[in-house]
Amino acid sequence: MSSNRVNLVVLDMAGTTVADGGLVEQAFAAAAEKLGVVAGTADFDSKLDYVRATMGESKISVFRHLFADEAKAQRANTAFEEAYGDLVDGGRIAGLPGARDTVEQLTADGRTVVLTTGFARVTQDAILTALGWQDLVELTLCPADAGGRGRPYPDMVLTAFLRTGAVASVADVAVVGDTSYDMLSGTRAGAGVVAGVLTGAHGRTRLEAHGAGHVLGSVAELPGLLAELGR
Template sequence: MITLAVFDMAGTTIDDGGAVYEALRRAVEETGVSVSPADLQNWMGTEKRAAITALIELGGGDPSPAGTVDAAFERFRAILDELYAETPPTPLPGIPAAIAALRAAGTKVALTTGFSVDVAEQILEGLGWVLSDPDDSAPNRAVRIDALVCGDEVASGRPAPYMIHRAMELTGTPDVSEVLVAGDTLVDVQAGARSGAAITIGVLSGKLSRDAFAGQPYSALLDSVAEVPDYLATSTA
């Protein structure tokens, strides 16, 4: 039985209009290098300081001078704030209902992200999503999740499995055979496989096509996380 579902945020559960992609590109290019779309896509879903460092190097720049990566990261956050102010993130279609259905069936739901804690919490606050707490005063209609794990809370972000294992720790899930992982990037499914999760799902709600997932270690490809409750109902029946 799956008792914990671990989902990525932007592109998987949340529609950010491509703001993360754009903010990351602009922040890195402001350091004086160019960023190829392929390299940018490969580093989507990873911890953002690590992504900035890699993209500067791939563009022929040098990220080693003191303050270079930190300055680019602050620009990333500032640009992202501007883009989110113009077009606030929204839940992808069917996601709130899917999260509610999973939790009603006894499956806890955790979100993982390459964002820093402050950025992720700001997004959730804007959406009206809350960490589950039986004593809180959030309205019953609010989307509730059981844990949030960010890239700056673990030793290494995706494709390392640490965020998934941290989500297990926070939700009291001791066995990876009870874990499902889903995300819209290659590093999402790679992290899921490395974690030992029973089920790793690639979803097509982000920028990647079905062909882009070829050869990746997924259990299934779905159009959206909204399909996960039905997938579990049929695959475990």
């Protein structure tokens, strides 16, 4: 039975709580080069368009689509994670304005916050370390933590629901992200609140078309939305 209060908030990282400044595209370019996909070619442009269209999806799933051979997909994913990690280590990442304060406010209000990503665990940990967020929340999840399937599947949201035990019903979960895949994962999980933010990959029209019940300027508006909804 739902308590009608959102006591579990599942937040995406890159584009939602973390500003990555186009690092996904830069890391993809580095990975593609290692696999012989030359920047400026039609093949490269086509693959980059797919990366942009699938922001939020598990990166290994993206590479499996782009490189039908599993070994090639694994090499591309490894190269991507290494390139992204180098960019993070170079200080090329920051928390979005108000993101940390929002997480701390939600926690102070008695809500459990979980941070999720489409990146591998090693990259997620590198981002958390770079931001000093290792102890910001009690649980962080990547696709491998939820059986290997990332967004748009609902698995990470449902794993957060099961592992935290913070709510009795998925109706008392809020899912927030910047991509259409974030919205799909929230709606497919049955989350009571599914909200898009305009600080990342996709705009209002696309977010709403894929299930966003609310669209916020940034995650900093989330506590106000929950108060307005009485959730």
